Amino acid sequence: MMKKSLSIAGAVIIVLGFGMGLAVAQQDEDEGPMSDLRFVVVNDYNGKPVRNAAVVLHPVSRKGKQAKGGLELKTDNDGRTNIDGIPYGPLRVQVLAPGFQTFGEDYQIDKPELQITVKLKRPGGQYSTYGNSGDTKKADDKKPQ
Numbered sequence: 027m028m029k030k031s032l033s034i035a036g037a038v039i040i041v042l043g044f045g046m047g048l049a050v051a052q053q054d055e056d057e058g059p060m061s062d063l064r065f066v067v068v069n070d071y072n073g074k075p076v077r078n079a080a081v082v083l084h085p086v087s088r089k090g091k092q093a094k095g096g097l098e099l100k101t102d103n104d105g106r107t108n109i110d111g112i113p114y115g116p117l118r119v120q121v122l123a124p125g126f127q128t129f130g131e132d133y134q135i136d137k138p139e140l141q142i143t144v145k146l147k148r149p150g151g152q153y154s155t156y157g158n159s160g161d162t163k164k165a166d167d168k169k170p171q
Contacts, residue, residue: 080121084118
């Protein structure tokens with residue numbers, strides 16, 4: 027019970043930290059230009075929307091390092107989510123959804139409105155350097171001749 031309340035408190039701190047970072051950026055730039063972001067998350071295979079995908083936004087420093095804090099959005103049934111009032115500049119976007127590869131990319135926010143479409147891929151095959159190549163059969167698969 028204690029761990030759950032701590033993780034919720036941690037998430038609130040992260041969101042507040044990101045918001046405060048945005049507020050500081052706004053003050054430093056005299057209420058500089060802001061952007062309204064729209065996200066559409068779809069399945070790469072068939073183009074269908076991915077609902078309840080987590081879209082995580084991280085501010086990025088001028089040197090390309092991810093700043094502390096972040097903000098998480100969730101997609102609706104149509105695979106859409108949005109946020110208004112994001113300051114111009116670099117922004118790292120990560121998208122996570124069960125059954126899909128994690129997506130991550132940096133964007134330069136430089137327009138009053140920006141729509142970002144993310145195509146999530148299914149996980150690829152896994153390969154191992156251990157074991158054999160699958161040419162051998164299990165003992166119970168062998169048939170007597």
